[in-house]
Amino acid sequence: MPRTIRITRSHKLATAVLVAAGSVTAITATGGQSDAQPAAARSSIAAEKVSAEAPAAKEAAARKAAAQEAAAEKAVAERKAAAKEAAAKKALAERKAAAEKAAADRKATAKKAAEKARSEKQAANRSTERKAVAAPKQYTNNLDGWIRESLDIMKKKNIPGSYEGLHRNIMRESSGNPNAVNNWDINARNGIPSKGLLQVIQPTFDAYHVKGTPKQLTDPVANITAAANYAADRYGSIDNVDSAY
Template identity: 65%
Template structure:
């Protein structure tokens, strides 16, 4: 009994190849119809995500720029404040130094003024010469009084600072007695007091040197009652 055959069994080899080709083409068409749909959705999703991400990135960049700008502004403000503070401190220091200098100069002037006010003014006569000599003698520790000096001046020169003895033994030896208290040059040089003029004819220098010599030899000019 002959076997029952299916439709496929009656197809020739060429027909089978054709059918296989159709099948492959159908599968390909199906794949194409499926893939583009998914791809479109995927592409739309990606586009949407990029579009959504773009504003975020822009916003982030804008925030960074704003932050940097604020930092720059704050730094500039701090620098300006520091510069103002430094200037204020420098101005205050300069003002204080100027005030201190002015104060010192004012004090020096006041001190000089007080010293000038305290500085005695001596008359340019025998009384003034003796008084000035006594102040110097007091400073130097040389004893003597106004009366002691006066009596010896009157006996030796009658108060003439230019008096000179050209006849005694000293004059004969080439060293005449000169001035108010008739002191010879070697004695004047030996007992001259620093701060006074080195001149025998100067009345104050003459009194001080002679009194210094008398103090060394007699204890004081007050103890001299004759030629010495």
């Protein structure tokens, strides 16, 4: 049979103390839990707030970084554009300077060439003048020389005639004698005899005398040139004369 336990007053007091202690512990535990709950809530809210603010801050930082990068790229682009513009201006200035220099060089070369040509021409003219003065053309003092000198004068005065035409008429009229005088024809009877290589009378010589030749009827060159001038006026040329004229 089971043993009967007798509860004494001491047992009752001990039990009451234990119950009381348990209640206090329970109350203490309950009270502690109640105080801890607001702190945990606050921590949770703060964590949620930080968690909510983090993307916004990150986005702001990203926008700032992007803006800084864009500003840097813009600065680089502006520097490149400025450098390109400066290079273009420099190249244009260099081309302009080169063109101006080339034009100046061409002008200087042309001027130098013109001066050289002018100097050479002047030197040639002086040389020609010196030669003309220092070495005049020489003619022999005979029929050939007289005819050739007359031809040169006739050429300068635009009087037509050839060596053959002059020589042929001279030989017919005077046989080449510059002092020949006709004392028997009508002119002689009229007191104005024909004289010289081409038998010219004084009035005709005076009328057709060519400037630059002696004013002497029997001078060989003066006589030939005046006769050729007269023949050109009357017959077109001494070459057209084949008989007395």
